[in-house]
Amino acid sequence: MPALIELHEITKDYGQFRALDHVSLKIESGVTGLLGPNGAGKTTLIKVLLGLVRTTSGHGRLLNYEVGRQAREIRAKVGYMPEDDCYLHGMTGVECVQFVAQLSLFSAVEALRRAHEILDFCGLAQERYRPVETYSTGMRQKMRFAQAIVHDPPVLILDEPTSGLDPEERQIMLNRIRLLAKDHGKAVLICTHILPDVQSISDSVVILAGGRVQVSEKLSELSRPAVPALEVRLLGDPARFLGTLRSRGISCEERPSGTLLLHGAPATLADEVWKLAAECGVGIRSLTPSRNSLEEIFLNAVRGESHHA
């Protein structure tokens, strides 16, 4: 798969502070989660991609346009949803989206038609006729999302797209992003602190910490544990079941959450587990191959223990 974004040794200094430190990465199509603690350099990386700040050194390409030098071409092809609460004062929601479409060179009439269509998609109903200053956080979030996608860009950069949304709206927003990526082939770069969001929709993950790329990998690869194992949740007393497992030579450990972790190849272990559970008179609530959680991956990366170091 060709890389949509390819960066080589990008460094960005703000005076004495190094925001990005020799960042090199490749991002392919699909949904990519950009993670990192506060001050990790995520927003600076986005600004570098959009050509809003100049790099101190390094180079890169986005959709075959050179980052920095061909900023206008890049911005025409990218839909950016900023994290900041930014809006156009004195305009209604639909006017704001229309205006942004016109900046992307839609004619006034077509921009208005498209703005309505996109606001329908984003779930901003009659509120679109109200001045944006009166909007709630969630409404502004939807409007910013609408502004990002109104010109049908092939690449979306979404900075905290679900922050400030209630659980239901958050899920709907994730569904929209998923739909754009899967059905309409958009490449989406999501920058967020909400790890479950990334885990639920991302194909790949990039973790930045201290201005450096700590992890850049497919989520499926990252989730695969170093030692294969099965996670089992039981209905009933696990003591007898654990004893039986150990007597059969199956290595297992009980986690604080009550889940049992059985080491071994999931495919061969599963049949054995079912049999033993029946023998011990316990029910199996769930039986899944063990996966690394994104939270663990993130914490390891932030602590400097890069998964792929």
Next chain:
Amino acid sequence: MLEQTAGPPSVAHPIAPTVALSGHGVNHLGYRGWNGQLEPGWMRWAVIAAVGVRRAWTSSWLKRMMFLAWLPAVWFSVGFFIWEQAALYPDWRQMAGGMMRGLPPTPAFDQIRASVQSGDLESSRHTVWAWLLQSFFRYPQGVVMVMVVGMVAPPLISQDIRSRAFLIYFSRPLIRGEYVLGKLASLWVFLSIISTLPALVLYVLGVLLSPNLSVVAATWDLPLRILGASVVLMLPTSVLALCFSSLTQETRYAGFAWFMVWILGWFTYWAATASQAMNSGRFRSPEEQVAFMEESAWTHLSLYHTLGRVQSWVFGFTKLEDVVVSIAILVAITVISLAILFRRISAPMRV
């Protein structure tokens, strides 16, 4: 022309129950691609300008001001009418002579006075029309310009700073120059409506009132001078006003700074010139007063009078060497204000 949207129709997606969850009706089309025809790239500044004009036009005070701004044009049209009537009918010459009362004793005005006395008004038509147009630009429209710019310009950039709208603008294929041009053009629309347009209407009125269309050949340069005077009026003032707007997120501070520049400049000039005149024992006649005030070295303290001097040169009433300093001041104001403006616009992006 635009092509119709040719994206694929919406496809119901099992993992995207947005239709059901957002409560939309049958008109909800879902997300559709778009591959229509785009407008030319140079239009972006015009989009910003149009929005700036639309937002400013919501002010009822601005609408009143724009209406009032045309009233002086009616007064000056009377001047054109009297002069052209005097050219046709000797009875009107006394009234035309009255119009010239109080003008300073300069060669141009001496020529007008002589032509009124001799009855050959045709020979000084160009000078009189230029004088009427220059007076129109300099006195009523100069003041109205300060008021209109003071109402329109302060929120243009300060509100974008307050609402952090720069990210919306500059995440699009827009450069700073287009943004600034769009904002300036918002102001120029209003300034053209209150200065250039009525001045051109006055010129056309003069032509229509004249005995025949041969006057166009004698006064062909006046429309160009009107455009020149408009540039002098609009460019430094609009850039300065936007510079103030970019320095703060509070619209009222930008407005306060704008009006203070004019008020303090005018009073400083007036106080310095008046005290100098009193010390020198002049002011023997009204004409001498006008001449003294015009020639005062303190005019450069007042932006209003500096603009007036350059406009006077544009209409041919002052020599270039007498306004070089004034032109340099206006150029310096424009360049410095633009430099600050561009720096201020870049600042939010750099952090």
